[in-house]
Amino acid sequence: DTAVSQTPKYLVTQMGNDKSIKCEQNxxxxxxxxxxxxSKKFLKIMFSYNNKELIINETVPNRFSPKSPDKAHLxxxxxxxxxxxxxxxFCASSQEAGGNEQYFGPGTRLTVT
Amino acid sequence: GxxxxxxxxxxxxxxxxxxxxxxxxxNSASDYFIWYKQESGKGPQFIIDIRSNMDKRQGQRVTVxxxxxxxxxxxxxxxxxxxxxxxxFCAEETSGSRLTFGEGTQLTVNP
Numbered sequence: 001d002t003a004v005s006q007t008p009k010y011l012v013t014q015m016g017n018d019k020s021i022k023c024e025q026n027x028x029x030x031x032x033x034x035x036x037x038x039s040k041k042f043l044k045i046m047f048s049y050n051n052k053e054l055i056i057n058e059t060v061p062n063r064f065s066p067k068s069p070d071k072a073h074l075x076x077x078x079x080x081x082x083x084x085x086x087x088x089x090f091c092a093s094s095q096e097a098g099g100n101e102q103y104f105g106p107g108t109r110l111t112v113t
Numbered sequence: 114g115x116x117x118x119x120x121x122x123x124x125x126x127x128x129x130x131x132x133x134x135x136x137x138x139x140n141s142a143s144d145y146f147i148w149y150k151q152e153s154g155k156g157p158q159f160i161i162d163i164r165s166n167m168d169k170r171q172g173q174r175v176t177v178x179x180x181x182x183x184x185x186x187x188x189x190x191x192x193x194x195x196x197x198x199x200x201x202f203c204a205e206e207t208s209g210s211r212l213t214f215g216e217g218t219q220l221t222v223n224p
Contacts, residue, residue, distance in 0.1 A: 031210055041200055043214040056211055090156050097210035099145045104156035
């Protein structure tokens with residue numbers, strides 16, 4: 001019954017590796033998001049897709065590439081991981097883009113060593 | 114208990130007291146605001162929202178006040194309970210679906 005789910009919950013990897021985080025929502029929402037939360041709990045939008053189309057692309061290194069195979073899924077692939085990528089990554093979804101509550105997943109804690 | 118100024122990272126209250134968490138937002142064009150609660154190890158959870166054509170909205174034990182003149186948002190929690198202990202974030206929708214989050218306030222409820 002989980003509305004927004006992410007896998008994995010924890011990810012520990014070495015610098016230079018490539019990794020992916022998967023997100024799925026079963027709410028029938030049109031819009032999905034990726035956020036990064038740093039060690040000071042600051043939450044910042046990274047990307048947003050509406051009906052599989054990219055609508056928000058913040059200033060994020062191009063090592064980060066989102067992919068939306070369908071409306072219910074938004075995955076995040078990260079190439080050449082760096083120490084500074086260590087953070088908690090949250091996926092979220094909303095009914096439509098703009099003026100709607102966003103539902104967040106449980107987060108993926110990424111640790112780069 | 115009340116957080117004051119632009120931002121107070123922590124707020125400690127006694128169980129049963131009312132809590133007020135304050136937030137200053139940056140964009141006068143923002144027209145949608147949300148309060149989220151984040152418990153340790155979990156994702157942010159929606160508490161209440163308000164649109165810019167309103168100045169007050171009430172939910173169950175929570176009230177959000179919006180003062181557009183001074184770009185200020187507050188969250189009032191009545192009869193605060195230990196389960197309310199969490200980090201609280203305000204967020205403003207600046208353009209399209211882009212939410213800009215505040216830095217968060219850690220609320221601690223003492224029994």
